[in-house]
Amino acid sequence: MYTKKVIQLFKHPHNVGKIKNPDGLGKAGNPVCGDIMWIYIKIGKNKKGEETIKDIRFSTFGCAAAIATSSMVTDLAKGKTISEAKKITRKDVADELGGLPPVKFHCSNLAVDALHKAIQNYEKKKHK
């Protein structure tokens, strides 16, 4: 039911854990559907002076697909500029994983939501 990539990332997820005093924290999911994802980001700057996602970590309560999508979205966002990270879609995540079972597609949505919420959270703090 799952692709090799999904299983591989489920078994050995990247960027697991929390960031102390993160610049942004995004939470997605709800206990009724089962999956809950938290994404932490730390912002830095590249040579051009653009803001980038310097570090990113996740905590997920969820199935193998939820864990694999969390891992994939953190890999996709890491090192990207904020405007690039905002453009990451659920399709990007699912495609990179070689596809997801239809019933698990919402997991990729959650992962992208959590990332976008973390960026929003950062931007909100910055403008305070």
Add this chain to the structure above:
Amino acid sequence: MKKVYLDNAATTPQDPEVVEAMLPYFKEHFGNPSSIHAFGQKAKEGIDKARKIIAKKIKANPDEIIFTSGGTEANNLALKGIAHTQKAKGNHIITSQIEHHSVLNTARQLEKEGFKVTYLKVDKEGLVDPKELEKAITKETILVSVMAANNEIGTIEPTRELAKVARSHKIYFHTDAVQAFCKIPFDVGWGIDLASFSAHKIHGPKGIGALYIKRGTKIQPRQVGGHQEFEKRAGTENVPAIVGFGKAVEIYNVDELRKIAELRDKLIEGVINKIPKVKLNGPKEKRLPNIANFSFLGVEGEALLMELDSKGIACSTGSACAAPTLEPSHVLQAIGITAIVAHSSLRMSLGKENSEEDIDYVLEILPQAVKNLRKISPF
């Protein structure tokens, strides 16, 4: 890699003796049991013998056993068959909130046809209270259907008492005995009018089950055609499967249940002692000997299932993630467990093939698997 199968409530491996008994009915005894010639009569003998064995096991008469394609068909036939026959007398059916989907979805379909259905609540151990049944009965009630034992948490229902209540009101009583069959005492003399059974939960083949229908019970068939199964279920019989079903019942060894219960208790004790923040779901006492259901807080059930599967351990979960509907187990919700705890559930159902070493292996692997997933979890 070591393999430990702990999903016997889903299905069981077929006993080699069962397979052996079936083989001649694929080959030399291939006749149609409805045929008058020797080929047909040989096949019919096989069916008759199986019917007798199953009838004896539940203290019924052979002509009260109707073979079906499994437990699901038996439940469909029982509920729809009685509802459609008794329509003139009333339109109310009583069942419980923790039934198998083959009962619940049949009841829902009957609701669409205009029947009214009461879904009895259960207590935190999953027990249906006979007093609640008494209260739910109306002049319109035509059928009560409560399972003999639950497939997810193993609760053994007070079938005898529930049947007594139904009988005192002259209402038909059906029980889904798929999980209970052979594992706990069961006697249709308790006042049971209909009961569903399945072969593959007791080391028999898949695709075969039975419905006990008490003599004199009028039931509208679901499937019409020839005269098979006392005109209650048309279609050429699945002879090899029926023979296998009979053999599985014949050789079922109740002494092994004691060993299974001991292993299950060792498992429960080990899990509770070795793993923090774990909850045992379901009853402490009135539980089938083979089922244990846990919730590992902070860990999602399907992820844990996959982690264990990669180590050769097979079990099942009530998590929404594992359900096509993305709804957590209705059984766990009915016993008052919150959605998030239900998502963390894992059912381990043992069988006669399991050994002490199997349980030791699970107790070695499981704590680490839970620990790994908790590291990823925000809770």
